[in-house]
Amino acid sequence: MSDRYAPSPEDRFTFGLWTVGNPGRDPFGPAVRPTQDPCD
Secondary structure, rough: OOOOOOOOOOOEEEEEEHHHHHOOOEOOOOOOOOOOOOOO
């Protein structure tokens, strides 16, 4: 019996452009890296 939640080569995972432009800011402090344009 195969695990229905196991990833397969047909699965497509993406992080999206929001991860590129995310400056790492949270409620506890300022941004930890400079903002980067996703098109660069």
